[in-house]
Amino acid sequence: MPWIRVSVAVPGSEGEAAGACLEGLGAVAVTWCDAGHTPLFEPLPGALPDLAAWPEVRAVGLFSLDVELAGIRSAFRGREVGIDFVGDEDWRGNWRRHAEIRRFGRLTVAPSHLEVIATDTTVLRLDPGGAFGTGAHPTTRLCLAWLAGQPLAGRRVLDYGCGSGILAIAAALFGARATAVDHDPQALDVTRRNALGNGVALEVRGAEGFAPSGYDVVVANILAGTLVAEAERLQEALPAGGRIALTGVLDEQVESVGAAYPAIAFEAPRAMTGWVLLHGERR
Secondary structure, eight states, rough: OOOEEEEEEEEGGGHHHEEEEEEEESSSSEEEEEESSSSOOOOTTTTOOOOOGEEEEEEEEEOOTTTHHHHHHHHHHTTTTEEEEEEOOHHHGGGGGOOEEETTTEEEOOTTTTTTOOOOSEEEOOOOOSSSSSOOSSHHHHHHHHHHHHOTTEEEEESSOOOOOOHHHHHHHOOOEEEEEEOOOHHHHHHHHHHTTOOOOOEEEEEEOOOOOSEEEEEEEHHHHHHHHHHHHHHHHHTOOOOEEEEEEEEOOOOOOOOTTEEEOOOOOETTTEEEEEEEOOO
8 A cells, every 4th residue: 555755854963753753653664874974984883873873864654545644744933844655566576676686706696586697707606685695785796796705615704794694595505504694684684595596505603702713714793883883803714814805994984994904914905886895815
C-alpha cells in the first residue's frame, strides 16, 4: 500500500527528539538525514553517528494513510513540515533490477539470480542483506582485487570487521582457513548464512576479547578511526612476513592510518574514487 511521508527540519541537537515525536504520532519508520550540505564520513571509534554534529537534520517519518495530519502539524508548529506520498514497492526485490556481476581477477561476485557464463573463475554468490559488503563499494572492490592476487591456499586469513563475510568467503573459496570477526551480532549471522550459501566453512566470532595471532593474511575493511584504534591488535595477529590489507580509508586519512602501523612495511597504495587500500608485509 502507499504511505504518507512526513519530514521536518530541526537543529541537529533536536534530531532525536523530533524522531521520537514522529514515532509517538504513529510513524512506522523514522530516518534522519543531513538537511544541509555537511557530510559526516564516520563517527568516533565505537560510537554511533551523532545527529548533533549536523547543524540541521531532517527527521523523516513514514505513516499509514489514515494518519491525522493536523496533529502532526500541531506537534511541529512553527516549523516547515513536508508531506508527500510514497508508492508501494517491492523494496527487497528492487535491487535485482540493478544487480551486476563483478569480476576481480580470478574471482567473480554475482547475485544468486544471475548466471555466470565464464568457466575460468571462482564464483562467490551474494545478495544484498543486513550487513555491509556486496562487492559494489570501492573499498570492498579494492579488497577483493587484492585478495584475488594473493596465494591463499592453506593459509590462515583473518577478515576483521567482516560485515557480510564477503572477504572471508572469498578467501575460503581460494582454499584458505578463514576467520570472520565483527562487533555486530547481525553481521555475524549474515556471514554464517552467506558462508553456508557458498558451501564454505568459516570460523565466525565476535570481536570482544579476541586476541588474534598466527594469521598469514589480515584484511580489514572498516573505517579509518577503527583501523587506528585496532592497529596493535591487527599487527599482533601477523608473524614476520604476514600480509595485511587495510581499507575504509579516504585520501586524506592515509598518513594517519599508516603511522599507526609501524610494524608494517607498506607498498604503494591502491586507490579508487577517493578511497585507498593500504597493503604491505609485517616486518
